Amino acid sequence: MPTITTPNTGIELFYEDNGDPSHETILLIMGLGAQMILWPDELIEALVGHSFRVVRFDNRDIGLSQKFEGAKAPKPAWQIIRQKIGWPAKVPYSLEAMANDAVGLLSALKIDKAHIVGASMGGMIAQLVAINHPDRLHSLTSIMSTTGNGSLPMADKNAMEALVAPPKSLEEEDLIAHGLNIARNIGSPGYPIDVERNRERTLRMVRRSIYPAGLPRQLAAIIDDGCRRSRLAGVSAPTLVLHGEDDPLVKLAGGEDTAQHIPGAKLVTFPGWGHDLPLELIEPLAQHVAEHARSVSVKAPEPA
Structure with a gap:
């Protein structure tokens, strides 16, 4: 699994390429402070089984991709206040730059267009890839995400605190406990976590990379991007929005708002689903993503 430098942003990204390279590509983009391996292997296998090439990667400042060591992020509360009065705080990088990284990865891999998930x-x-680079995607799938509008319901306090709190220490057991606490607080009420499986997954991430310093900088990029409603109105890519009805971190209203502001978007929700990717939902989620991609696919691949 190699590292590649994006030709447009000059960022080194660690990526993994799965499936037949002659098939259309699904590019998977992971969330805040999350390594690419948080996309379950079972989901990768399911999408490959639907005859897609699947690429996942570590965003900048996480996992094995390039870090912005020493760059300081503003305190979230202070940044939000400045944003509200029209004096945006200086951030290490923007969310648009992270979208440019994703497009740059496609270019480096000589992939003209992909299904962006x-x-x-x-x-x-x-969403920003669809807004700023409409020529680089066949379709968009937005999962457990939002428009960034400030009027939408806030995350549950315990979910947000668990996600952004620093670990007690960088000792392995403390890091595992920290990861399990996040999983408990943002997970799916309808699909309780398998503690042993989550412990093994967390241990894998801890031993792969420990870099809590990147999360505040990524969070600053999210806050800096603000509301995307008006920009999403111009998205032309066929769009699927998937969201959990019991998501404690990004409330269902965030998914509904996303679908409402992208022309022609389809919204699919699941009861009991929180802010994770439970094994029980892997097959239906893969089916929805694959069917959406096939509906706009030039080659229209069929399941293997």
Whole structure:
């Protein structure tokens, strides 16, 4: 699994390429402070089984991709106040720059167009690819994401606090406990977490990369981007919005708002689904993503 430098932004991104390279590509973009391996292997296998090439990667400032060591992010509360009075705070990089990274990865891999699929912050980045680079995607799928409008319901306090709180220490057991606490607080009420499986997954992430410093900078990029409603009105890519009806972090209203502001978007929701990717939902989610991609696909691949 190699690292590649994007030709447009000059950022080194670590990526993984799965499936037949002659098939149309699905590009998966992960969320805030999350490594690419948070996309379950089972989902990758399911999408490859639907005859797609699947590429996932670590966003800048996380996992094995390039870090912005030493760059300081503004405090979230202060940044929000400045934004409201029209004095935006200086941020290390923008969410649009992260969208440019995704497009740059496609260029580096010589992929002209892809089906762009993003989860949470990754959904916001995917939306920006559709807004700013309409010629680079066949379709858009926004998962558990939002428009960024400030009037929408806020995250549950315990969910947000668990996500943004720093770990107690960088000792392995503390990092595992921190990861499990996040999973408990943002997970799906209808699909309780398998503690042992989540412990193994968290251990895998901890041993792969430990870099909590990137999360505040990514969060600053989210806040800086603000509301995308007016920009989303110009999206021409066929769009699917997938959202959990019991998401404690990005409320269902965020998915509804996204679908309402993208012309022709289709909204699909699942009861009991929170802000994670439970094994029980992998097959239906893969089916929805694949069917949406096939509906606009030039080659119209059929399942293997």
